[in-house]
Amino acid sequence: MRTQAVSRYVDASPMPTAVAARAADPMAFDRPSFPGVVRTLGAGETLFAEGDDADSAYEVTSGLLRVYRLLAGGRRQITGLLPPGRVIGIAPDGVRDCTVEAATPATVRRYRRAVFERRLDAEPGFARRLLTAALEDLHRAQEQALLLGRKSAMERLASFLLQVPAMQDDGDAIVLPIRRADIADYLGLTIETVSRCFTRLKTAGVIALHAASSVEIRDRDRLGDWADGMAD
Amino acid sequence: MRTQAVSRYVDASPMPTAVAARAADPMAFDRPSFPGVVRTLGAGETLFAEGDDADSAYEVTSGLLRVYRLLAGGRRQITGLLPPGRVIGIAPDGVRDCTVEAATPATVRRYRRAVFERRLDAEPGFARRLLTAALEDLHRAQEQALLLGRKSAMERLASFLLQVPAMQDDGDAIVLPIRRADIADYLGLTIETVSRCFTRLKTAGVIALHAASSVEIRDRDRLGDWADGMAD
DNA sequence: CGTATTGTTGATTGCAATCAATGAGAGTGG
DNA sequence: CCACTCTCATTGATTGCAATCAACAATACG
Numbered sequence A, B: 001m002r003t004q005a006v007s008r009y010v011d012a013s014p015m016p017t018a019v020a021a022r023a024a025d026p027m028a029f030d031r032p033s034f035p036g037v038v039r040t041l042g043a044g045e046t047l048f049a050e051g052d053d054a055d056s057a058y059e060v061t062s063g064l065l066r067v068y069r070l071l072a073g074g075r076r077q078i079t080g081l082l083p084p085g086r087v088i089g090i091a092p093d094g095v096r097d098c099t100v101e102a103a104t105p106a107t108v109r110r111y112r113r114a115v116f117e118r119r120l121d122a123e124p125g126f127a128r129r130l131l132t133a134a135l136e137d138l139h140r141a142q143e144q145a146l147l148l149g150r151k152s153a154m155e156r157l158a159s160f161l162l163q164v165p166a167m168q169d170d171g172d173a174i175v176l177p178i179r180r181a182d183i184a185d186y187l188g189l190t191i192e193t194v195s196r197c198f199t200r201l202k203t204a205g206v207i208a209l210h211a212a213s214s215v216e217i218r219d220r221d222r223l224g225d226w227a228d229g230m231a232d
Numbered sequence C: 001c002g003t004a005t006t007g008t009t010g011a012t013t014g015c016a017a018t019c020a021a022t023g024a025g026a027g028t029g030g
Numbered sequence D: 001c002c003a004c005t006c007t008c009a010t011t012g013a014t015t016g017c018a019a020t021c022a023a024c025a026a027t028a029c030g
Helices: A002-011 A017-023 A113-122 A126-150 A153-167 A180-187 A191-203 A220-227 B002-011 B017-023 B113-122 B126-150 B153-167 B180-187 B191-203 B220-227
Strands: A037-041 A046-048 A056-062 A065-071 A075-082 A099-102 A106-112 A173-175 A207-211 A214-217 B037-041 B046-048 B056-062 B065-071 B075-082 B099-102 B106-112 B173-175 B207-211 B214-217
Touching: A056 A113, A065 A180, A065 B126, A075 A126, A075 A180, A075 B126, A106 A113, A113 A126, A126 A153, A126 B065, A126 B075, A126 B126, A153 A180, A153 A191, A153 A220, A180 A191, A191 A207, B056 B113, B065 B180, B075 B126, B075 B180, B106 B113, B113 B126, B126 B153, B153 B180, B153 B191, B153 B220, B180 B191, B191 B207
Parallel strands: none
Antiparallel strands: A037 A106, A046 A099, A056 A106, A065 A075, A065 A099, A173 A214, A207 A214, B037 B106, B046 B099, B056 B106, B065 B075, B065 B099, B173 B214, B207 B214
């Protein structure tokens, strides 16, 4: 039952089940010989900030982190929304180049620089796995550049909704774990524009909005058309 | 002499001297045991295209490559401009996710997948160097996202001019190896807007335009102010 | 020297930002 | 349980920046 799935999310965990499952492995850094220390973050809590000394890397184990950079006048660009399984904070030069906060209540496993280095030397293939992960991040960054540089507001939101399956409950019912402000800053828009685009998609019958944070994708194909600028 | 430096660029190589120097090493993949095959590209020539099978990686050895993605309606977003020393094309999944062309006449060294793999296994630390390079790319991508998502046209162009030292002749005389169309597609703008911004910076006395491709930075600090939105 | 390509400038339009209220929940305390 | 408040989201009116449309200028090139 869809409703049940949603309430399960609300009751127990900040992330839908699909994500909890993903959290179980993909990267799975934790090893007895290279222990990660679990840290719990409340919503909005900062993991680290731009300019800080970087002496650890982190793997997201639950919740959602937001990575961002700030500009004069308080302008913010969110460059990443990290679901469980993603790694953040490897900084060869020792200084943080972005700020990371919990967008929802979250947990991470922390790996101290020394432990990380030791493992890079001891475990052949570890650097390679990290390389693959970094290249995936790079691909996502490229995708975001395309979105920010060349897509209209409607295309941005539609692309976003299609790309969020990371936080998706199956059955096309999505519970967005983040607020309009985060979506706006991720898409390079304002909250008003994001809201208007939601309304337009709803009016077009492509999505249903049960609550501000509960979106149901009614017609995935047509949403894809919006994302590609093939609809109007 | 400044003029000499510029003419040296025009006469001999598509890249100014500073870059030729950089080309000598930073990454320096070439090893007798892991040979890279040199390939020469004419201006506009394609190295590989989105969707192609990926069986090689490349190191830029001269010139400038442009990395881009396309959207419906011919919209193009350039996600990277690669000077000598940069590596492109490592694709664990075997499929190209972007197109790479020579923005100027260029040369690259090609490393076949098999050679690359062999080296990853044989040379400890190679994967780590690649990881560091990928993380640097990631940082640049983040910077670009900030620019595309939150900066005004003037801020974008000013940031671009300050960040191009990769192609810079010392003495603040820059010969831009690329056309307005490339700058526009890199900055998420149109050529008209780029042109207007150049004119405004020139009128403000911050830069001088000797020719369309020859820009001289007259006041680096004030250009920095423009880049940060602190000028008007 | 003529043609093609690239760059600049001007006029106008249009999309998203900004400014300004209003509405909808969630949590609190009476 | 119901005001009350606080935060977040939606909607409306207007502005403003950059895109588009349209000439025109400059440079490269055969």
